[in-house]
Amino acid sequence: MGDDALSAGAVARRLGVAVTTLRTWHRRYGLGPSRHVPGQHRRYTAQDLDRLEVMLRLTSQGVAPAEAAAWARRSTSSAGFASSSAGSASSPAGLAPLLAGSAPLLTGSAPSPAPSPASPAPSPAGPGGGGQAIPLGPAVPAARGFARAAMRLDAPVMRTILERAVGDWGVVRAWDDVAVPVLVGIGERYQATQRFVEVEHLISRCISEVLGAVPRPRAASPARVLLAAADEEQHTLPLEALAAALAQAGVPTRMLGGRVPPPALDDAITRTGPAAVVLWSQIGETGDAAQLARVREHPHPPLLVAAGGPGWRPRLPAGVAQLTTLAEAVELVCAAVR
Incomplete structure (x- = not known):
């Protein structure tokens, strides 16, 4: 790499790790600097940096350090395995099995x-x-x-x-x-x-x-599931998880997102006639159960009205299902629309 060889400090800054981490990887796994000039500290070459990037990416994915180091040492003989960019990880399939x-x-x-x-x-x-x-x-x-x-x-x-x-x-x-x-x-x-x-x-x-x-399903008919956050509720990530899980089950959804006022939810129910409505509240300040009762009392109420999240108070109205797990939510919604 010539004059472009890097010091340990420069490599640490580039990778976002501590110099002590580099020293540990050098001492334990042999992933150290390879360029040596008499009278100077060893420096990291481009090939050394490639190995370290593989090591960092694999350990970040849960691979044991010793196993990650073994792959990193072999990476320079496998074209395309190591990448100096911050793109997708290139570890082989099955290298870091995901456990239950x-x-x-x-x-x-x-x-x-x-x-x-x-x-x-x-x-x-x-x-x-x-x-x-x-x-x-x-x-x-x-x-x-x-x-x-x-x-x-x-x-x-x-x-x-x-x-x-x-x-x-x-x-x-x-x-x-x-x-x-x-x-x-x-x-x-x-x-x-x-x-x-x-x-x-x-x-x-x-x-x-x-x-x-x-991927979302290509429905032959309009979505019959309506997902919305309670009035003034801004947290929607769990609803996004439910929408994605239902998509994998072949069920299309309409996601209204955060901070849906009760009158707007009424209008959406009137216009779309959903079989299932899931309303999410993350915090007590947004979880007025009267919003659920209003959906239940709609002139054309959904078959399933479900409450998700820990914010609902003081208790759920009659006829409203409490969702506890994502798997249960998927099961209840699928039953309502099929």
């Missing part, structure tokens, strides 16, 4: 009960992470990789991990085992530190992009 996990409540970023904080292995320190980690408790490798990438603000890796989970498992399990634990964890981290709003926003954005990319 628990299914948290369908409550977005504030489930009840929330998983207790744990102390996972620390993320690499550096400009993107600062040595911090998102508390996850017991979690699948994909969730841990997603969380580490989030702390580095590495959106391409985040999307790749979640896309792979959706493709391998389906929306329901990817939401339960990857998205929700990380959403809960970053919420806990914010509560404890009043920091990392940028991380939370990027997590939500990446999840929304992946859910929105799930």
Whole structure:
């Protein structure tokens, strides 16, 4: 690489890791600088940097460091495996198998009960992470990789991990085992530190992009499912998960999004005649159950009126279903429209 060879500090800044992390990878896994000039510190060549980028990308996806290092060392002999860009991950299929996990409540970023904080292995320190980690408790490798990438603000890796989970498992399990634990964890981290709003926003954005990319069914008739957030409720990510999961089940939906006033919801029901309406409330300030009663008492009420989220108070009106998990929501909605 000639004069373009990089110091450890320059490589650390480029990758968003700590110099101590580079030293550990050098000492334990042989991924160190290869260019040596007498009287000077060793420096990293382009090939060294390629290996380190593979190592970082694979460990971010939950691959054990020793296994990731083995692939990184072999990467330079496999054309196209390593990439110096921040594009999609290039690890071989099956290298980092996604393991089954628990299914948290369908409550977005504030489930009840929330998983207790744990102390996972620390993320690499550096400009993107600062040595911090998102508390996850017991979690699948994909969730841990997603969380580490989030702390580095590495959106391409985040999307790749979640896309792979959706493709391998389906929306329901990817939401339960990857998205929700990380959403809960970053919420806990914010509560404890009043920091990392940028991380939370990027997590939500990446999840929304992946859910929105799930192919929608080509319905022969108009969608008979209406999804909306309660009046003044801005949280819609769980509804996006439900829309994507229903799409995978072959059920088209209409998503009205956040902050839907009751009169507007009345008009939408009148104009579309849905068989199922799901109304979401994340916080108590938006969860006035009178909104649900109003839907139930509509002149042409839907067959299913369902409440999602932890915000509803004081209790649900008669004839309104309480959604607890994403899988249950999919089952109830499918039953109402088929």
